[in-house]
Amino acid sequence: MASNWIHELLVHGSNKLIHDRKPPISSSSFYTPGDLITNDIESFICGNGTILDSSNSSILSTVAGNVEYINKLIRVIPPKARYLGEIGDVIVGRVIRVCQRKWAIDLNGQQPATLQLSAIYLPGGIQRRKLEEDELLIRQFFVEGDLISAEVQAIHADGSVSIHTRSVKYGKVPLCAYLCNGIFVAVNPRNIQRSKFHFVSLACGVDLIIGINGFIWIGLPEDTQARLNTANVVDGNPYALANRNLSVDDRLLLSRVRNCILILDTHSISISETSIQNCLQISSDFEVPCLLDRDISISIASRLFKDAYK
Incomplete structure (x- = not known):
């Protein structure tokens, strides 16, 4: 349990200290392929590990991992x-x-x-x-x-x-x-x-x-x-x-x-x-x-x- 606790705080907590601007997306949530990341396709750009679903106007994850964002760029980083x-x-x-x-x-x-x-x-x-x-x-x-x-x-x-x-x-x-x-x-x-x-x-x-x-x-x-x-x-x-x-x-x-x-x-x-x-x-x-x-x-x-x- 202690190891998992350290992992959660050090890995998921570190992303929150990098950028001042935070989109309404949880960087601590774990996404699997096909999961919906956001429907706001006008405010964000697809990066590595993501794909634009134009039929539903949404950004989906293509790999398993955590979301990382830099300004408008969204990408999913596998562990x-x-x-x-x-x-x-x-x-x-x-x-x-x-x-x-x-x-x-x-x-x-x-x-x-x-x-x-x-x-x-x-x-x-x-x-x-x-x-x-x-x-x-x-x-x-x-x-x-x-x-x-x-x-x-x-x-x-x-x-x-x-x-x-x-x-x-x-x-x-x-x-x-x-x-x-x-x-x-x-x-x-x-x-x-x-x-x-x-x-x-x-x-x-x-x-x-x-x-x-x-x-x-x-x-x-x-x-x-x-x-x-x-x-x-x-x-x-x-x-x-x-x-x-x-x-x-x-x-x-x-x-x-x-x-x-x-x-x-x-x-x-x-x-x-x-x-x-x-x-x-x-x-x-x-x-x-x-x-x-x-x-x-x-x-x-x-x-x-x-x-x-x-």
């Missing part, structure tokens, strides 16, 4: 949905296929995104045209299973997404099966809070890449210039990143941050630098393995809510 890209979004994705002059990237969306060979930075930060030699060595840049950080470059008419890594801060994310370099976490994209900064350094000494698509990378601080140092070559591959041996304390720290993010996601609390910091502070009273216990998780979420609305 869980695939990521819909927007230009400029910082994302974390996984390479699922290597194609000719491009890679197919899983962004937790409705279809894989595309990363063109011409849309990446070359080792050493060199800015030049990509040659046939680069195409032949395409697997030295990214291969299947690699995690990358990137930015959404374009949204095409068919809904497909193009991304790029033309910056030093983007590129391959260190990944190791033994968690030598960090931890990957997947959460509901609806719980990610948009911010100016999605490359976050926490006070505890952990760096985060909070992808708006719901993919989050947790790792220890990395020297950005090391990405440009061509001397750091592993097995002749300039894009390969050497695994680091982490101490037990480092692994526990990364695991604590991961568990705090999962607590926020479980209770539909917005995931941001501030909420993660607050959750870490509250979780210091508990051991890392105990954080995902149901009762402890609800207790931490309750304290987060009370602190937010003091």
Whole structure:
């Protein structure tokens, strides 16, 4: 019951604080496909998850979810949905296929995104045209299973997404099966809070890449210039990143941050630098393995809510 109470207040209550103008539509009501949202078709415009029924002069829901409105625009947002890209979004994705002059990237969306060979930075930060030699060595840049950080470059008419890594801060994310370099976490994209900064350094000494698509990378601080140092070559591959041996304390720290993010996601609390910091502070009273216990998780979420609305 406590978890449902927190969910109702944090999810449905948040929409009421965003806009000053409130139409006569309840944003806390749950709509199913075919439900009537409003008959006032002159005052409102159909958005995602809605359809105009001209025969009855009404706006109907086409998906299950809650109503969200921005001025005259009405849309229905499902509790869980695939990521819909927007230009400029910082994302974390996984390479699922290597194609000719491009890679197919899983962004937790409705279809894989595309990363063109011409849309990446070359080792050493060199800015030049990509040659046939680069195409032949395409697997030295990214291969299947690699995690990358990137930015959404374009949204095409068919809904497909193009991304790029033309910056030093983007590129391959260190990944190791033994968690030598960090931890990957997947959460509901609806719980990610948009911010100016999605490359976050926490006070505890952990760096985060909070992808708006719901993919989050947790790792220890990395020297950005090391990405440009061509001397750091592993097995002749300039894009390969050497695994680091982490101490037990480092692994526990990364695991604590991961568990705090999962607590926020479980209770539909917005995931941001501030909420993660607050959750870490509250979780210091508990051991890392105990954080995902149901009762402890609800207790931490309750304290987060009370602190937010003091």
